[in-house]
Every structure is written in structure tokens, then in C-alpha cells.
Amino acid sequence: DGGITQSPKYLFRKEGQNVTLSCEQNLNHDAMYWYRQDPGQGLRLIYYSQIVNDFQKGDIAEGYSVSREKKESFPLTVTSAQKNPTAFYLCASSGRMDQAEQFFGPGTRLTVL
Amino acid sequence: SQQGEEDPQALSIQEGENATMNCSYKTSINNLQWYRQNSGRGLVHLILIRSNEREKHSGRLRVTLDTSKKSSSLLITASRAADTASYFCATAGSSILTGGGNKLTFGTGTQLKVEL
Numbered sequence: 001d002g003g004i005t006q007s008p009k010y011l012f013r014k015e016g017q018n019v020t021l022s023c024e025q026n027l028n029h030d031a032m033y034w035y036r037q038d039p040g041q042g043l044r045l046i047y048y049s050q051i052v053n054d055f056q057k058g059d060i061a062e063g064y065s066v067s068r069e070k071k072e073s074f075p076l077t078v079t080s081a082q083k084n085p086t087a088f089y090l091c092a093s094s095g096r097m098d099q100a101e102q103f104f105g106p107g108t109r110l111t112v113l
Numbered sequence: 114s115q116q117g118e119e120d121p122q123a124l125s126i127q128e129g130e131n132a133t134m135n136c137s138y139k140t141s142i143n144n145l146q147w148y149r150q151n152s153g154r155g156l157v158h159l160i161l162i163r164s165n166e167r168e169k170h171s172g173r174l175r176v177t178l179d180t181s182k183k184s185s186s187l188l189i190t191a192s193r194a195a196d197t198a199s200y201f202c203a204t205a206g207s208s209i210l211t212g213g214g215n216k217l218t219f220g221t222g223t224q225l226k227v228e229l
Contacts, residue, residue, distance in 0.1 A: 004155075031215075042201055042219040043156075058216075090155055100144055100205060100215045104155035 003027065004105035006091050011110045013078075013085075021076045021108045023091035030095065032074035033102065036060060037088040046089075049074055078110065086112045119202060119223040127228055132189040134223040136202030137182075143205045145178055146217065147187050150199045159187075159200075192227045199224050 004025045013019045025032065031050050035043040045058030049068040063082025068074055074093075078085045088109050092102040120135045136145070144163045148156040162169045162178045162185065169176045175188040189196055203217040 033217075035219075040221075042221045043203075045216065045218075048216060088153075092156075094215060100161060101146065101158040102156075102203075102215070102217060104148075104157070106155045107153070109153075 004091060004093055004103055006089075006105035006108050008108060009106065011108055013110065013112050015112055016080045018077055018079050019110065021078070021089055021091075021110070023074045023076065023105060024072055025074075025093045025103075025105075026072060027093055027095075027103060028071070029093035029103070030071070031093060032068070033092045033094075034058075034064070034066065034074070034076045035090045035092065037090060037107075043090060046076065085110060119200070119220045121223060122221070123224045123226070125226045125228065126192060128192060128194055130192055130227075132192050132196070132225055132227070134187045134200050134225070136185045136187070136220055138185075138202075138204045138218075138220075139183065140204075140206065142180075143215075145176075145185050146203045146205070147174075147176060147185075148201045148203060148219075150201065150222070152198075156201065189225075192225075194227050194229055197225060197227050 007022045033048040034046040037043050044060050046064050047058050047066045049055035052071050055066050055068050065077045088107050090107045091105040094102045118137050146161045147159045149159055150156045160171045160176050162176050173190045178185045199222045201219050201222045203219045205215040
């Protein structure tokens with residue numbers, strides 16, 4: 001089945017630690033995205049990548065980093081510099097501009113203890 | 114920044130009734146999309162309407178777009194308990210990204226509850 005997978009589903013981290021969230025897609029999509037969702041809120045864009053080895057900051061990139069070494073993979077690292085990292089993180093992908101729909105993974109819920 | 118604002122924030126209706134959600138946005142757009150999110154899950158794309166379209170249908174969904182008022186509405190007809198979810202509008206700006214993809218800006222969502 002084609003789709004997007006995110007792992008883990010739940011993640012706990014101590015303050016001061018970096019943590020990496022995984023996102024993999026087998027849809028052959030060029031573009032991938034990371035969003036953050038807080039309770040009762042909409043999605044806010046953290047980073048996006050339109051092509052391998054290239055990525056751009058979104059609206060709330062501070063305290064986060066990404067890489068795009070393979071078309072299928074777009075991992076997100078939440079660093080200790082992120083002041084309030086507890087949130088629900090969603091990864092998405094999309095095809096070319098004329099295929100504008102974004103496909104979402106199931107999300108990772110990160111809790112900082 | 115949040116581009117879209119949905120109204121109402123929460124909506125509770127009986128099964129079989131119609132549900133209408135509204136979305137307002139601030140800047141010019143290339144297209145507007147509606148997504149659905151069940152609690153604690155990822156988002157699922159429902160429908161896309163382009164800036165040169167005024168109305169679009171998909172099954173029990175009807176979307177309208179008024180670019181002069183910078184607003185859109187999503188109508189779900191004959192609602193079912195399974196429609197209970199949060200619904201988000203998302204706008205794609207008129208500045209097209211080179212290469213692939215759309216940069217979407219999401220609203221804050223409408224929480225719909227359909228009761229039996």
C-alpha cells in the first residue's frame with residue numbers, strides 16, 4: 001500500500017535532549033512537509049522540502065532541523081533549543097503543482113518530561 | 114501565520130441534518146482545500162477548489178468559494194455519526210513554488226459532532 005509512515009507514534013523525551021522523528025513515503029512525491037499541531041489549534045508549517053537535498057524554513061523553524069538525503073525520507077530533529085516542544089507532529093507529502101493535495105502521515109505525539 | 118479562520122469553532126448537530134462550516138482568509142490564493150482530522154490522527158484531504166472556480170461537489174460535500182469576500186464554505190449534507198471530526202481549510206498562495214508542492218496555510222478548524 002502506498003502512503004506515509006511516521007514513527008514512533010508516541011515519544012517521550014527529557015528536557016535538554018534532541019530527538020528525531022521519522023517520516024517515510026512511498027508515493028514517489030517530490031515535496032514533503034513537517035507541521036506542528038497544538039491542542040485545539042490548526043497546523044503550523046515547520047519546514048518543507050520540494051526536492052532532494054533542498055529544504056526551506058516554514059513559519060516556526062526555530063529549534064528544529066531537517067534533512068532530505070533521499071526522496072522517500074524527511075526526518076525532523078527537535079533540538080534542545082526548541083522552548084516548547086510538546087506537541088503533535090505531522091508529516092505530509094505532495095506531488096507536482098497540478099497535484100496539490102497533501103497526504104498526511106498518522107502523526108507523532110511528543111511529550112517533554 | 115494562520116491564514117484561515119473557520120467559523121464556527123464547534124458545531125453539534127443531529128444525524129441526518131446538514132452541517133455548514135465557513136472559512137475566511139486574508140491574502141490572494143491559488144486554491145483552497147478542505148481537510149478532515151479524526152481525533153489524534155493525520156489529516157485526510159476532502160476537496161480542492163481553485164481560485165477561478167465558484168462551487169464544487171464531491172459526494173455529500175459541497176464547497177463554495179467567493180474570492181471577492183475571501184471566504185469559502187463547506188456543506189456536508191445528510192450528516193452521519195462517522196462525520197464527527199475536525200475540519201480545516203487550507204489555502205495555497207498565489208505565488209507558485211518553483212519545483213514541486215504547495216505551501217499551505219491552515220486555519221484553526223471547526224470541531225463537528227454528529228449525534229445519533
